[in-house]
Amino acid sequence: MATGTLSQYIQTVERMFRLGEGNELARLLSLRDAHVVNRNLRSSDIATMVEGNCVAPLDELIICHLLCVKAICEKEFLEAYSHQSQCVVTIVKILQNQKEQNWCLPLMYTVCLDLRLVAQKAETAQSNGKILEKAAESLLSCFRVCAADNRTSDDDTKRLGMLYLVNQLLKVYFRINKLHLCKPLIRAIDSSPLWYQFPLAQQITYRYFVGRKAMFDSDYRMADEYLSFAFQLCHRKSHKNKRLILTYLIPVKMLLGYMPTRALLQKYDLLQFWDLTSVVKNGDLRGIDRIMEMHENFFISAGIYLIVEKLKIIAYRNLFRKVFLAENTHQIEIASFQAALQISGQEDVDSDETLCIVANLIFLGMIKGYMSYQHKKVVVSKQNAFPPLPTL
Amino acid sequence: MYIMSHYNNQNITLDTKYDDNKQCIVGTCSDMCPREEVTLRKKEKLVHVLEVTGSGYKLIKSYSRSAASANMAVPRLLRPYPVLFDTIHYLLIKVSNRSDVPMSVLYDFLNDRLRAVRQDMTIQRLPPEECIVLLEPMIRFYVYFGYRLCEHPLSEYDPVLNKKYLLECLKWYLSSCDLIERSKVGVNDVDEIIDNLSSLNVNRGKDGTLSCDRILVESLYILCNLDDIHPLYRYLNLPKSIKRVSILKLTYNIALAHQHRNYIRMLQLSTRLCPLTFSVLCLYLPSLQKRALQSLSTAFNSKHLTVPVRVVQKWLAFNSEEEVRSACKYYGLEATDGVFFNKSNFKHNENMLPPKKYYKAKILSLKLEDVLSYTI
Structure with missing residues (x-):
C-alpha cells in the first residue's frame, strides 16, 4: 500500500x-x-x-x-x-x-x-x-x-x-x-x-533458549528435551536455525551417550563434531585436546567449549571399557588403567589420580563395581559392568 | 530497501556520546578525612583507637550509608584520586602494622575505611584506569583477611560479608579492565600504555608500594567462584595475550579439574599457586573434602575393606589424621586406622564443616604488607 x-x-x-x-x-x-x-x-x-x-x-x-x-x-x-x-x-x-x-x-x-x-x-x-x-x-x-x-x-x-x-x-x-x-x-x-x-514458531524459539540455559546450568536431560523439541518441530526450510539448534543439541546428546551420524553433520555443515565423535568413542584423550585446539574458536564462540571439555569423562569411560574388554577379567589392576591413560595422552597421571578418576566414574554410575585400595584393583560387576550411557 | 538491513555496514560513531551525558563531580578534599567530619567526630568522641597515632590524631573518612536525605555529592567532602591513593597506601601499609588491637578489630576498621574510599570512587565516577589501581590492593586485603580470620567466631568476623566485598571489588576491577580493553582497540602502542600506567604513579612490585596485577585478579576471580562456570567462559574469551600467561592457565586447569571432580589433580596443581590464590583455594577445602568423601564412599563402598587414614589425609589436604577421622565421623563414616567407606552411611545432607587453617598455606606466616606488593 x-x-x-x-x-x-x-x-x-x-x-x-x-x-x-x-x-x-x-x-x-x-x-x-x-x-x-x-x-x-x-x-x-x-x-x-x-x-x-x-x-x-x-x-x-x-x-x-x-x-x-x-x-x-x-x-x-x-x-x-x-x-x-x-x-x-x-x-x-x-x-x-x-x-x-x-x-x-x-x-x-x-x-x-x-x-x-x-x-x-x-x-x-x-x-x-x-x-x-x-x-x-x-x-x-x-x-x-x-x-x-x-x-x-x-x-x-x-x-x-x-x-x-x-x-x-x-x-x-x-x-x-x-x-x-x-x-x-x-x-x-x-x-x-x-x-x-x-504459535509454534514462538514455542520453538522459547525451547531453544531455555534448552541452552539448561545446558549452561548442567541440566543435560532438560536441555536434551527442550532442544530436541525445537529441532524436530523447526520448519524444514529454516536451515540456519536448525543448524543453530544442533550446535547445542549435538554436544548435549553426546554427553548423554548418543553420537551423531556423519550424514547429519554434513547436511548442517557441522563436521567439527565428526572428528570429536571418533576420539570420544575411542577414549583418545590426546585426540580430544587436538580437536579442541583445532576448533577452539568455533567451540568458544558458540559457548560450548566447556561442554566439549566435559566429554572427556565419556572418553575416560570408553577408554576404561576398552581396558576391561582387553583384560577380560572382573578384577582389573589400577595400574592397567593408569597405563591406558598414559598411552592415550595423559602422560603425567599417577596412581592416586587414576583412582580418583575411576572413583568418579563409579560414583556417576558409568562403571558398576567397587575399588580396593589394598589390592590396588577395581572389581567390576559380572553383569553390565559398563552400562550403555543412554540407560544412565 | 529495509533500513534494518543496512545497519551492519555502518561504523558506529557514538563512542563518546554515551559517556558525555554524565556529569562527574570532582572532589576537592585534600585530606584523608574532610574537616567537618574531623570536628564532628572529635566532638562526639567517635575517634577510632587506630586513628590515634604517636604523632597525634590521624582521622580517615569513615563509611556512611547514603540515605535519601543526605547529599553525598559535595565536592569538599570527596577525596580526589591522588588522595584516595594515599589513603589506601596509608591504611594498608601503615595502619595494618598496628599490633595493639585484635586482628578482627583491625579488619573491621580497615574494611570500613576502604568502603568509604569505594564510595568516593563511585560518587566521582572515577575513570576505569584509576579504579583498577585503587581496587587491586583492596582485593588483596579481602583475600588476606578472608583467610587469616577464617577460624574466628561469627561475632567477630563474617565470612559472607567479606566474600561480598571481595566479589564487589573483583567484578568492578574486571569490568574496568574490559572497558579499558575496549577503548584501546586500535591503540596498540605499548609505550602509550606504559606511559598511562606510570602517570598513575604505580610502581610495580617494589617493597612498600602497591601494585596492580591483572593476572592475579583474573585468577582470584576464577578461584573464588569454583562452582560457577561463568568465570571459565570469561577466561576463554579473554585476549590471547592474557589467556596464555602460565599462572592464569594453571588456575583455569585447577577449575577444570574441579569441574571433573578430579580432586587429586586439583590439589597437585595448587601447590604451584601463589600465597593469595592458594589461600582462596584453601577456603574451598571443606566443600571439596565433602564431595570427595562422598564419591569415595561410593567407589570404595565395602563392609570390611578400608583406605588408610593417612592416604585420605594426603589425598584431600587434611591437616592431620585426627582431622580426617573427625570429618569422617561428622559425615557418618567410621574411621580407625583406615576409613570404612560406605555409601549408605554417608550423610550428604550434613552441612559443610567450617574452614580450618591449612598448615601448608604460606599466607599464615605473611604480613598484609608482604602480600600487597608481590606480582605473579
Missing part, C-alpha cells in the same frame, strides 16, 4: 486502528517496512504536523515512530532508541485502554522487536549492555500488562502475547550475558495454562 504524503499516512494508520487491523497497523509502524524510505514522512517538523490530526494516543505513537525513522536515517542510533522506547510506552497505554481485546498484539510485537534491534544498534563499547538492559525494562513493562490480563477469555486475552515478549527478553539476556534474569520469565511461561495456544 502506498503511503504517499504524511497526511495520507496518518489517515491510513488511523483507519487501520479504527478497523482493528492489527497486522496492517503493525506493518505501518514497523522500522522494517518499505514506508520508512518515503521522504515525505521525514518532514522537519513532524510533531506539529501530526498533532491534532489524529486521535490520542495514536498521534503520540506516530510522532515517536517517525522521529525514530528520521534518527535512523541520520544514523543517530541512540536518539532512535529513545524514540522507539517512547513508542513502547505509548503501546503500553494503548494496551491498557483496550479491555478484553487483543488485536493490538501484532503491533506490540513489531514495536518491541524493533526496540530490541535499535537497542542492539545503539550499543557501543562504552555503554556495555546498558542500553539493552534498558530495552529489557521497556519490554518488561509490556509483559506486565499482558500477564495481568487474566480475566479475559482465552481467545481475547493479552496473555497470548507473553511468549513473544519472553522470547525477546531471552534474546536480550543471552546477549548481555545475564542468564540469571531468565528464571522468573521461564517460570511464568511454564506455569501458563495457555502453552498450546502460543
Whole structure:
C-alpha cells in the first residue's frame, strides 16, 4: 500500500486502528517496512504536523515512530532508541485502554522487536549492555500488562502475547550475558495454562533458549528435551536455525551417550563434531585436546567449549571399557588403567589420580563395581559392568 | 530497501556520546578525612583507637550509608584520586602494622575505611584506569583477611560479608579492565600504555608500594567462584595475550579439574599457586573434602575393606589424621586406622564443616604488607 504524503499516512494508520487491523497497523509502524524510505514522512517538523490530526494516543505513537525513522536515517542510533522506547510506552497505554481485546498484539510485537534491534544498534563499547538492559525494562513493562490480563477469555486475552515478549527478553539476556534474569520469565511461561495456544514458531524459539540455559546450568536431560523439541518441530526450510539448534543439541546428546551420524553433520555443515565423535568413542584423550585446539574458536564462540571439555569423562569411560574388554577379567589392576591413560595422552597421571578418576566414574554410575585400595584393583560387576550411557 | 538491513555496514560513531551525558563531580578534599567530619567526630568522641597515632590524631573518612536525605555529592567532602591513593597506601601499609588491637578489630576498621574510599570512587565516577589501581590492593586485603580470620567466631568476623566485598571489588576491577580493553582497540602502542600506567604513579612490585596485577585478579576471580562456570567462559574469551600467561592457565586447569571432580589433580596443581590464590583455594577445602568423601564412599563402598587414614589425609589436604577421622565421623563414616567407606552411611545432607587453617598455606606466616606488593 502506498503511503504517499504524511497526511495520507496518518489517515491510513488511523483507519487501520479504527478497523482493528492489527497486522496492517503493525506493518505501518514497523522500522522494517518499505514506508520508512518515503521522504515525505521525514518532514522537519513532524510533531506539529501530526498533532491534532489524529486521535490520542495514536498521534503520540506516530510522532515517536517517525522521529525514530528520521534518527535512523541520520544514523543517530541512540536518539532512535529513545524514540522507539517512547513508542513502547505509548503501546503500553494503548494496551491498557483496550479491555478484553487483543488485536493490538501484532503491533506490540513489531514495536518491541524493533526496540530490541535499535537497542542492539545503539550499543557501543562504552555503554556495555546498558542500553539493552534498558530495552529489557521497556519490554518488561509490556509483559506486565499482558500477564495481568487474566480475566479475559482465552481467545481475547493479552496473555497470548507473553511468549513473544519472553522470547525477546531471552534474546536480550543471552546477549548481555545475564542468564540469571531468565528464571522468573521461564517460570511464568511454564506455569501458563495457555502453552498450546502460543504459535509454534514462538514455542520453538522459547525451547531453544531455555534448552541452552539448561545446558549452561548442567541440566543435560532438560536441555536434551527442550532442544530436541525445537529441532524436530523447526520448519524444514529454516536451515540456519536448525543448524543453530544442533550446535547445542549435538554436544548435549553426546554427553548423554548418543553420537551423531556423519550424514547429519554434513547436511548442517557441522563436521567439527565428526572428528570429536571418533576420539570420544575411542577414549583418545590426546585426540580430544587436538580437536579442541583445532576448533577452539568455533567451540568458544558458540559457548560450548566447556561442554566439549566435559566429554572427556565419556572418553575416560570408553577408554576404561576398552581396558576391561582387553583384560577380560572382573578384577582389573589400577595400574592397567593408569597405563591406558598414559598411552592415550595423559602422560603425567599417577596412581592416586587414576583412582580418583575411576572413583568418579563409579560414583556417576558409568562403571558398576567397587575399588580396593589394598589390592590396588577395581572389581567390576559380572553383569553390565559398563552400562550403555543412554540407560544412565 | 529495509533500513534494518543496512545497519551492519555502518561504523558506529557514538563512542563518546554515551559517556558525555554524565556529569562527574570532582572532589576537592585534600585530606584523608574532610574537616567537618574531623570536628564532628572529635566532638562526639567517635575517634577510632587506630586513628590515634604517636604523632597525634590521624582521622580517615569513615563509611556512611547514603540515605535519601543526605547529599553525598559535595565536592569538599570527596577525596580526589591522588588522595584516595594515599589513603589506601596509608591504611594498608601503615595502619595494618598496628599490633595493639585484635586482628578482627583491625579488619573491621580497615574494611570500613576502604568502603568509604569505594564510595568516593563511585560518587566521582572515577575513570576505569584509576579504579583498577585503587581496587587491586583492596582485593588483596579481602583475600588476606578472608583467610587469616577464617577460624574466628561469627561475632567477630563474617565470612559472607567479606566474600561480598571481595566479589564487589573483583567484578568492578574486571569490568574496568574490559572497558579499558575496549577503548584501546586500535591503540596498540605499548609505550602509550606504559606511559598511562606510570602517570598513575604505580610502581610495580617494589617493597612498600602497591601494585596492580591483572593476572592475579583474573585468577582470584576464577578461584573464588569454583562452582560457577561463568568465570571459565570469561577466561576463554579473554585476549590471547592474557589467556596464555602460565599462572592464569594453571588456575583455569585447577577449575577444570574441579569441574571433573578430579580432586587429586586439583590439589597437585595448587601447590604451584601463589600465597593469595592458594589461600582462596584453601577456603574451598571443606566443600571439596565433602564431595570427595562422598564419591569415595561410593567407589570404595565395602563392609570390611578400608583406605588408610593417612592416604585420605594426603589425598584431600587434611591437616592431620585426627582431622580426617573427625570429618569422617561428622559425615557418618567410621574411621580407625583406615576409613570404612560406605555409601549408605554417608550423610550428604550434613552441612559443610567450617574452614580450618591449612598448615601448608604460606599466607599464615605473611604480613598484609608482604602480600600487597608481590606480582605473579
